[in-house]
Amino acid sequence: MTGVMEGVDEVQVGSYALMDCMYVTIRPEFGTAMSVLATVISNPTPDRAVLDVGLKGLACEFGPPVLIDRPGDEIPFLGSEEHVGVKLGERYR
Secondary structure, three states, X not given: OHHHOOOOOOXXXXXXXXXXXXXXXXXXXXXXXXXXXXXXXXXXEOOEXXXXXXOOOOOOOOOOOOOOOOOOOEOXXXXXXXXXXXXXXXXXX
């Protein structure tokens, strides 16, 4: 439908349809439509965990991925195709 609307020359279908974490901050009345289930495969230090997902399964165009129900934890960067490091918050140490 938007393809025939005058003045519309670009549509961002994928991100909006899946409601990634950036859109949820803009329009909180919509929920996230998709998430990725990952497993902790290593916990080398009390403040760090490694998950079995990386760049091949996660996107970072609009910032790092957000961990569901883990507000104190963060993924500082995606550097590997198959794994990602998580900085664990105080609550889970």
